[in-house]
Amino acid sequence: MPTDWCPFCPGSGRVPEHYDVLIYPNDFPAFTVPAAEPTVVGDDFYKVRPSYGKCDVVLYHPHHHTSLPQLTVSHITLLVQLWRRRFQELASIRGIRYVLIFENKGAVIGVTMPHPHGQIYALPLIPPRVAQEMAAARTYRRRHRRCVFCDVLRRERKEARRVVAENDHFTAFVPFYARWPYEVHIYSRRHLGTLAEFRAAEENSLAEMLKWIAMKYDNLFQMSFPYMMLLHQASVGAQRPEFHFHIEFYPPHRSKDKLKYLASVETGGGLFLNDSLAEDKAEELRKVPPQRREEVGKA
Numbered sequence: 001m002p003t004d005w006c007p008f009c010p011g012s013g014r015v016p017e018h019y020d021v022l023i024y025p026n027d028f029p030a031f032t033v034p035a036a037e038p039t040v041v042g043d044d045f046y047k048v049r050p051s052y053g054k055c056d057v058v059l060y061h062p063h064h065h066t067s068l069p070q071l072t073v074s075h076i077t078l079l080v081q082l083w084r085r086r087f088q089e090l091a092s093i094r095g096i097r098y099v100l101i102f103e104n105k106g107a108v109i110g111v112t113m114p115h116p117h118g119q120i121y122a123l124p125l126i127p128p129r130v131a132q133e134m135a136a137a138r139t140y141r142r143r144h145r146r147c148v149f150c151d152v153l154r155r156e157r158k159e160a161r162r163v164v165a166e167n168d169h170f171t172a173f174v175p176f177y178a179r180w181p182y183e184v185h186i187y188s189r190r191h192l193g194t195l196a197e198f199r200a201a202e203e204n205s206l207a208e209m210l211k212w213i214a215m216k217y218d219n220l221f222q223m224s225f226p227y228m229m230l231l232h233q234a235s236v237g238a239q240r241p242e243f244h245f246h247i248e249f250y251p252p253h254r255s256k257d258k259l260k261y262l263a264s265v266e267t268g269g270g271l272f273l274n275d276s277l278a279e280d281k282a283e284e285l286r287k288v289p290p291q292r293r294e295e296v297g298k299a
C-alpha cells in the first residue's frame with residue numbers, strides 16, 4: 001500500500017467514486033452498537049459499563065487538500081444539512097443521550113489523516129463539560145427566568161468589542177471568559193437547542209459563518225490554522241429549554257510559532273491561564289479578511 005494512500009479519497013475502494021459530503025463509519029470506533037463488553041470486570045467501587053454508541057467520520061469534500069475555509073458556502077451548507085440529518089438519526093437510537101459533533105484540525109491536535117473531515121460521536125451520556133454548562137444554564141434560568149446564552153449574546157452585541165463577525169442569523173465572538181487566546185464562539189441569534197430546529201436560512205447562514213471564521217483563522221498567520229471545533233447542543237430525549245445552540249472553536253496557537261500548552265495549572269488544577277485580552281484578539285480577528293461587520297450592533 002503506498003504511503004500516501006488515503007481511504008477518504010475517491011479511488012481508494014473505501015468511499016464512492018463521487019460524493020460531496022459523506023458519512024464514513026469510523027474504522028476504529030470507541031463506541032459501538034451493540035456495545036463491546038467491558039474488558040475488565042467492574043464492581044461497586046470501580047464501575048464499568050459497555051461502550052455503547054456510534055462513531056462516524058464526516059468527510060467534508062472528496063479533495064484531499066480542500067479544508068473547510070476553501071469550501072464554498074453552498075458546499076458547507078451540505079455539511080450542515082448532513083450534520084442535521086445524522087443528528088436526528090443518531091438521536092433516535094435508544095439509549096443515546098448526546099450527539100457530539102466536532103472537528104480536530106491539524107497535526108498539533110494529533111490528526112493523522114490530513115483529508116478534511118470531522119467526527120460525530122453518539123454517546124450514552126452527556127459529556128461532563130456540556131453537562132456542567134447545561135447545569136449552569138438551568139440554574140441561571142431558574143434564578144432569572146431567562147436564557148443565559150441569550151443574555152451573553154445581548155451583552156456581546158451591545159458592547160461589540162469582542163464580536164468577530166456577524167451575519168443574518170449568527171454572531172461570532174471571543175468570549176469574555178475565553179480559555180484559549182483565539183477561542184471563538186458562534187451563537188445562533190434565535191433561541192434554539194439543536195440542529196433539528198434549524199430553518200433552511202439558518203443552515204445557509206451557519207455555513208457562511210463557519211467559512212468566515214475558518215478563513216479568518218487561516219489569514220491570521222498565513223497558515224492552515226489548527227483548531228478543535230465542537231457543536232454544543234442540547235442533549236436528546238428530555239426537553240432542555242435552558243440550552244442554546246452554539247459552536248466553540250479552540251485553536252491551540254498563541255502566535256504563529258507558539259502553542260498554548262495545557263500544563264500543570266491547567267491540567268492538574270483545572271485553572272486556565274490566558275495572558276491575552278479577548279477584546280484584543282477579537283480585534284485581530286476582525287481585521288483579517290473576510291471583514292463583514294456591517295450588521296454588528298443592530299438589534
Ligand SMILES: [Zn+2]
Nearest residue numbers: 006009064115
Ligand atoms: Zn484523501
Ligand SMILES: [Zn+2]
Nearest residue numbers: 147150191244
Ligand atoms: Zn437562548
Ligand SMILES: [Zn+2]
Nearest residue numbers: 133232246248
Ligand atoms: Zn458551550
